[in-house]
Amino acid sequence: xxxxxxxxxxxxxxxxxxxxxxxxxxxxxxxxxxxxxxxxxxxxxxxxxxxxxxxxxxxxxxxxxxxxxxxxxxxxxxxxxxxxxxxxxxxxxxxxxxxxxxxxxxxxxxxxxxxxxxxxxxxxxxxxxxxxxxxxxxxxxxxxxxxxxxxxxxxxxxxxxxxxxxxxxxxxxxxxxxxxxxxxxxxxxxxxxxxxxxxxxxxxxxxxxxxxxxxxxxxxxxxxxxxxxxxxxxxxxxxxxxxxxxxxxxxxxxxxxxxxxxxxxxxxxxxxxxxxxxxxxxxxxxxxxxxxxxxxxxxxxxxxxxx
Amino acid sequence: xxxxxxxxxxxxxxxxxxxxxxxxxxxxxxxxxxxxxxxxxxxxxxxxxxxxxxxxxxxxxxxxxxxxxxxxxxxxxxxxxxxxxxxxxxxxxxxxxxxxxxxxxxxxxxxxxxxxxxxxxxxxxxxxxxxxxxxxxxxxxxxxxxxxxxxxxxxxxxxxxxxxxxxxxxxxxxxxxxxxxxxxxxxxxxxxxxxxxxxxxxxxxxxxxxxxxxxxxxxxxxxxxxxxxxxxxxxxxxxxxxxxxxxxxxxxxxxxxxxxxxxxxxxxxxxxxxxxxxxxxxxxxxxxxxxxxxxxxxxxxxxxxxxxxxxxxxxxxxxxxxxxxxxxxxxxxxxxxxxxxxxxxxxxxxxxxxxxxxxxxxxxxxxxxxxxxxxxxxxxxxxxxxxxxxxxxxxxxxxxxxxxxxxxxxxxxxxxxxxxxxxxxxxxxxxxxxxxxxxxxxxxxxxxxxxxxxxxxxx
Numbered sequence: 001x002x003x004x005x006x007x008x009x010x011x012x013x014x015x016x017x018x019x020x021x022x023x024x025x026x027x028x029x030x031x032x033x034x035x036x037x038x039x040x041x042x043x044x045x046x047x048x049x050x051x052x053x054x055x056x057x058x059x060x061x062x063x064x065x066x067x068x069x070x071x072x073x074x075x076x077x078x079x080x081x082x083x084x085x086x087x088x089x090x091x092x093x094x095x096x097x098x099x100x101x102x103x104x105x106x107x108x109x110x111x112x113x114x115x116x117x118x119x120x121x122x123x124x125x126x127x128x129x130x131x132x133x134x135x136x137x138x139x140x141x142x143x144x145x146x147x148x149x150x151x152x153x154x155x156x157x158x159x160x161x162x163x164x165x166x167x168x169x170x171x172x173x174x175x176x177x178x179x180x181x182x183x184x185x186x187x188x189x190x191x192x193x194x195x196x197x198x199x200x201x202x203x204x205x206x207x208x209x210x211x212x213x214x215x216x217x218x219x220x221x222x223x224x225x226x227x228x229x230x231x232x233x234x235x236x237x238x239x240x241x242x243x244x245x246x247x248x249x250x251x252x253x254x255x256x257x258x259x260x261x262x263x264x265x266x267x268x269x270x271x272x273x274x275x276x277x278x279x280x281x282x283x284x285x286x287x288x289x290x291x292x293x294x295x296x297x298x299x300x301x302x303x304x305x306x307x
Numbered sequence: 308x309x310x311x312x313x314x315x316x317x318x319x320x321x322x323x324x325x326x327x328x329x330x331x332x333x334x335x336x337x338x339x340x341x342x343x344x345x346x347x348x349x350x351x352x353x354x355x356x357x358x359x360x361x362x363x364x365x366x367x368x369x370x371x372x373x374x375x376x377x378x379x380x381x382x383x384x385x386x387x388x389x390x391x392x393x394x395x396x397x398x399x400x401x402x403x404x405x406x407x408x409x410x411x412x413x414x415x416x417x418x419x420x421x422x423x424x425x426x427x428x429x430x431x432x433x434x435x436x437x438x439x440x441x442x443x444x445x446x447x448x449x450x451x452x453x454x455x456x457x458x459x460x461x462x463x464x465x466x467x468x469x470x471x472x473x474x475x476x477x478x479x480x481x482x483x484x485x486x487x488x489x490x491x492x493x494x495x496x497x498x499x500x501x502x503x504x505x506x507x508x509x510x511x512x513x514x515x516x517x518x519x520x521x522x523x524x525x526x527x528x529x530x531x532x533x534x535x536x537x538x539x540x541x542x543x544x545x546x547x548x549x550x551x552x553x554x555x556x557x558x559x560x561x562x563x564x565x566x567x568x569x570x571x572x573x574x575x576x577x578x579x580x581x582x583x584x585x586x587x588x589x590x591x592x593x594x595x596x597x598x599x600x601x602x603x604x605x606x607x608x609x610x611x612x613x614x615x616x617x618x619x620x621x622x623x624x625x626x627x628x629x630x631x632x633x634x635x636x637x638x639x640x641x642x643x644x645x646x647x648x649x650x651x652x653x654x655x656x657x658x659x660x661x662x663x664x665x666x667x668x669x670x671x672x673x674x675x676x677x678x679x680x681x682x683x684x685x686x687x688x689x690x691x692x693x694x695x696x697x698x699x700x701x702x703x704x705x706x707x708x709x710x711x712x713x714x715x716x717x718x719x720x721x722x723x724x725x726x727x728x729x730x731x732x733x734x735x736x737x738x739x740x741x742x743x744x745x746x747x748x749x750x751x752x753x754x755x756x757x758x759x760x761x762x763x764x765x766x
Contacts, residue, residue, distance in 0.1 A: 060427045061406040062634045078764045080731060080757035146570045147507065167572050167741050253518030253574035254730075256737035272398040273519060273726045275423045 048288070055282040072282035076270070084258040085266040088173060089242055092262060095177040096241040101234060104185040108192035109218065122193070126186035133183060137250045140179045141166075144251075166252055169259035176247040176260055184240075188233060195229040196222065228301075235298040239291050263287050351639040353412040354388035355647055357395035363603070365668050367391070370651075373658050377650050384643045396420060396628075405429060405633070412636050413644040417628045419523070421452050421461060422723035430460045430631035436638075436645050437462075442653045445684035452719045453629060461631035462645075464652035464659070465596075467676040468623030468717050469527045470708040471495070472593035474586065476611040481505055481589070488615040488707060492557055495590060495618055499567035502589035510588045511567035514558060514740065517574030521736030522729025526624055526721060527592055528554040533621035536721035536728060537758070542766065544758035546732075547751040555747045559739040572740065580605050583612075592617065594626045595676050595705055602671070609671075613704045616711020625717035627677070653679070655689035662697040673698030675709050724765060731757045 023030075055072055059065035076082055111121055128136055143150040144165035152162035165175045203221050212220065223230070245264040248254055254261035254269075263283065271280035355374075359366035374386050388411065392400070395415035404410040416424060424430045437443045437459050449466035453459060475485035481502045489495040499511025515524045525546075526536050534550030537543065562568045573579040580600060582588050584607035591597075595614050601607030617623060630652070632644045651658035662672045673694060680687035721728055735750035 060429050061402055062428055075764050078760055080760065164570065164741065167570055169738075169741060252572075253733070255517035255521075255574060255733055256572065256741040257734050269730060271402075273730070274724075275398070275402075275420075275427060275726070277402055 051281045051284055051288075054278050055285045058278055068278075072276075072279045073286075075276070075279045076283045076286070079266070081254070081258055081261050081266055081269075085261045085263045088259065088261055089244065089263045091173055092177060092180075092244050093238055093241045095174060096180055096244075097234070097237060099177055100181040100184060100188065100241070101237055103181060104188035105192050105230070107185065107189045108196055109222065111189065111193055112196045122190070125189050128183050129186035131183070133246050134250060136183045137179055137247060140175075140182070141251060144175055167256065169255075169257045172252055172256060172260045176244070176251060179247050179251070180241070180244065188237070191229065191233060192226065195226045199225045231301050232298065235294055235301065238294050239298070242287070242291060242294075347642065348383045349639060350383050350385070351637075351643045352385045352387040353636075353640050353643045353647065354390070355386060355413045355644075356390040356392065356411040357415040358389045358391035360391050360393045365670060369661075369664060369668065369670075373651050377647060380650070381643070381646060384646065386647070401429075405635075408635065410633050410635075412633050412640050413630055413647055414633065415628060416461065416631050418452060418463075418466075418626055419720050419725050419729075421629070421631075422720060422725060424631060425453070425455050425460045426723035429634055431634045431636055431641055432458050432460060433462075433632055433641055433645060434458045436642055439642070440645060440649045440653065442649065442655075442680070442686045445680040445686035447679060447681045447687075448717060449625060449627060449679060452625065453631075461629050462648055462653070463627055463629035463677075463679060464648065465629070465677040465679075466625060466627035466717075467594040467596060467678055468625060468712050468715065469531070469592060469594050469617050469620075470614045470623075470712065471590055471617055472583065472597045472612060472614045473590045474583070474588060474611055475613055476608075477502055477505075477509070477587065477589045481509075485613065488613065489590070490616070490618055490711075492553075492618050496557065496561055496565065496567070499561055499589060500565045503565070503567035503569075508587045510569035510571075510582065511565070511590065512561055513573060513579050513582055513588045513591045514568065514736070515573045515576075515579055516737040516740045517572060517733050518576075519726055519729040519733060520574065520576055520579075522732030524592055525551075525554060525732045525736050526725075526729070527617075530622045530624045530718045531617045531620040535718075536732075537762070541722045542762055544728075544755040544762070546758075547755040551751050552747055555735055555739045555745075555750065558736070559743075559745060559747065562740050563743045568740065572737065577605075583607065586611070595674055595708055596626075598704060599671055599674060610701070610704075613707060615707030616715075620712070620715050622716050622718040623712060625719050652677075653686075655686055655693055660690055660693065662693045666697040666699050669699075671700050673700040673702055673705075675705050724761065727761055728758055731761065 054065075056067060056069065057065040058068045058071070107125060111118060111125070114121065131139075146152055146162055146164050146167060149165070151165065155162055163171055166172050199221065203225070204217055207217050207221055243264050244262050245268065248260040248262055248265045249268065252260040254265055264287070267280045267283045267287070269280075270276045270283060358370050361367060370389075374389060378384060378386055390411060396417055398420070401410070401414075416430075434457075440462075443462075446463075447466075449463040450459070453461040453463060471488065473485075473488050478485040478488070478498070481498070481504070483498055483501060489498050495512060502511040503509055515521045529536060529546055529551055532550040532553055534548055534554075535545040538545045558568070571582070573582065579591055580597070583591055583593075583597075584601050584605035586608070593614065598609065598612050598614055601612055602609035630644075630648045632641050636644065652660070654660060656663075659677070666672045675694075680690060682688075682691070731754050735745075735747070735754050738745040738750050739747065
């Protein structure tokens with residue numbers, strides 16, 4: 001019995017030290033995890049929770065806040081710019097996907113096919129991303145000038161009539177899409193290029209031996225092989241383009257005739273020009289719910305393809 | 308440092324930083340609860356904003372001199388913080404600063420935002436203290452904007468009515484008489500046409516159309532024609548009238564029939580100013596301060612510009628700025644803050660009204676603003692005399708505005724929701740300037756419905 005009890009005691013003594021060792025071994029990881037958690041908690045999660053609270057309150061930041069139920073949402077719903085803002089945002093997202101999704105992919109394929117000056121061209125394509133957004137946007141303000149802008153001069157060179165670009169409700173939104181595509185295509189192109197370079201070259205060689213042309217190779221090899229990254233980029237791009245703000249803010253002020261008012265621009269108007277931070281938060285909450293749907297799909301896609 | 312120690316330090320640092328970010332917006336305003344100090348000479352500390360930026364060396368130096376002189380004059384008052392953020396009133400930072408307790412005790416505000424701040428309780432009630440100011444009884448009607456229900460919430464320090472700014476050099480080139488600027492809208496239209504005929508790049512008449520500035524200038528034009536933006540009770544839109552229609556039709560005609568307004572849209576305040584300073588624009592609606600801003604901020608050739616009365620004006624949109632007090636300020640701070648406003652902005656011969664010093668430092672003296680006091684009051688006379696005695700600019704540049712605006716009543720911004728209304732009115736303004744076939748009646752009718760709906764939701 002005596003001999004039997006000794007190992008039990010030793011086991012009991014050993015257990016805490018094992019735990020201590022385990023904690024000690026992972027202390028660094030816990031420390032870094034705490035750092036990340038605190039950062040997320042205070043710079044992402046807390047503002048999100050605060051946004052939800054503020055959207056149901058009326059506050060002037062002087063007196064105690066007052067709960068007002070759905071009043072802020074009703075204010076936003078009754079805003080004449082509410083419907084145009086959502087329609088414009090949806091249109092911008094659609095157009096930005098058509099341009100900003102397809103063009104970088106095609107550019108990546110072309111760059112991947114090139115044998116010479118690939119690094120230089122990659123740099124050139126990525127260059128706009130390195131420009132501060134405001135600089136890029138203001139550069140296009142000059143390009144779009146109907147009187148002396150670059151674009152109308154190019155059209156004139158081909159004997160085509162000039163456009164009003166930002167000055168017409170018919171062309172203002174697409175003008176913003178062009179700016180956005182130019183500014184952001186560099187990142188997309190590099191990601192697609194990286195994905196293309198993971199495709200085994202044997203597949204292309206085999207296809208070529210079977211007599212497949214460029215388009216058949218793209219259709220049957222390139223697109224299927226990059227399906228996951230295309231899907232993930234599509235979802236990320238939807239989430240990013242639906243938050244378009246800087247282009248209408250700097251180039252059109254939401255005009256002409258509300259043709260470029262977007263949801264985030266309207267949020268900005270509420271929060272800073274109309275002095276109604278609460279209504280701005282209500283609108284932000286609506287946008288967040290819409291974006292959460294796309295984010296959920298993104299998470300699902302990522303998970304399905306990881307497992 | 309070892310990774311483990313680094314991780315602990317990082318986590319602890321972040322936790323401490325986060326703990327320090329407390330929110331104080333749940334507390335009631337200090338000025339509502341604290342009792343005024345029995346001793347008016349009790350030590351008190353205040354902060355002020357709107358120090359001229361470092362790029363404006365001369366005015367910054369005079370401001371710093373004034374802060375020092377003020378503290379010498381009132382030894383119990385310490386100006387603990389002076390901020391020079393530009394623009395002085397920035398809606399993007401106002402509420403975050405107020406929420407975090409960083410808003411200055413005395414803060415600058417431009418007229419379009421005054422009503423909203425009063426409405427939302429974001430400015431202190433200073434009614435009990437204003438009678439301590441020597442010049443307060445001399446104020447003209449510009450003070451009315453800062454009043455609500457008999458209470459005073461701030462003090463105007465700058466004020467002027469709208470006019471017509473024009474480029475004399477462009478007028479001369481176009482064969483127009485710069486000493487006889489347009490007095491009617493028909494004359495404006497004819498002059499604009501003549502200027503645009505000078506060739507590519509010349510714009511006869513410039514106008515805003517976005518970023519809430521379109522609605523702002525629509526309001527100024529409408530007031531001039533005798534109209535109103537909202538009803539007297541503030542509950543309904545009142546611009547869908549022949550006057551409102553005339554404003555839009557006039558612009559539509561100049562833009563599309565005469566082709567005298569160019570094709571560029573101006574969607575923010577500096578855009579039209581830059582175009583005017585560029586020297587190829589003939590006319591724009593603007594107050595006398597536009598001339599000084601063209602000179603100081605946009606590099607315009609000052610002597611080329613003049614301001615005359617707004618054509619056919621029946622009322623003038625009252626522009627300007629003033630100062631309010633932080634609603635969380637203590638009574639002692641309110642009292643001290645008002646003393647600062649009085650010293651720096653309201654006392655003839657001191658601060659911004661020290662014309663002797665301004666003249667010696669090559670600042671412009673002689674422009675007919677700020678127009679704060681009644682002409683027959685002691686303060687009004689003192690300011691006028693000092694200004695005339697030290698004038699260093701050509702008074703003729705402002706004479707047309709001074710003479711032509713006499714007797715025309717000033718009219719304030721359209722209520723606390725002016726910015727929302729301006730945003731709605733941007734649409735008809737941008738429509739007539741971007742679409743030849745824009746239906747003015749329909750635009751006004753749509754805008755009226757939108758403003759009514761917005762005002763109803765606010766009530």
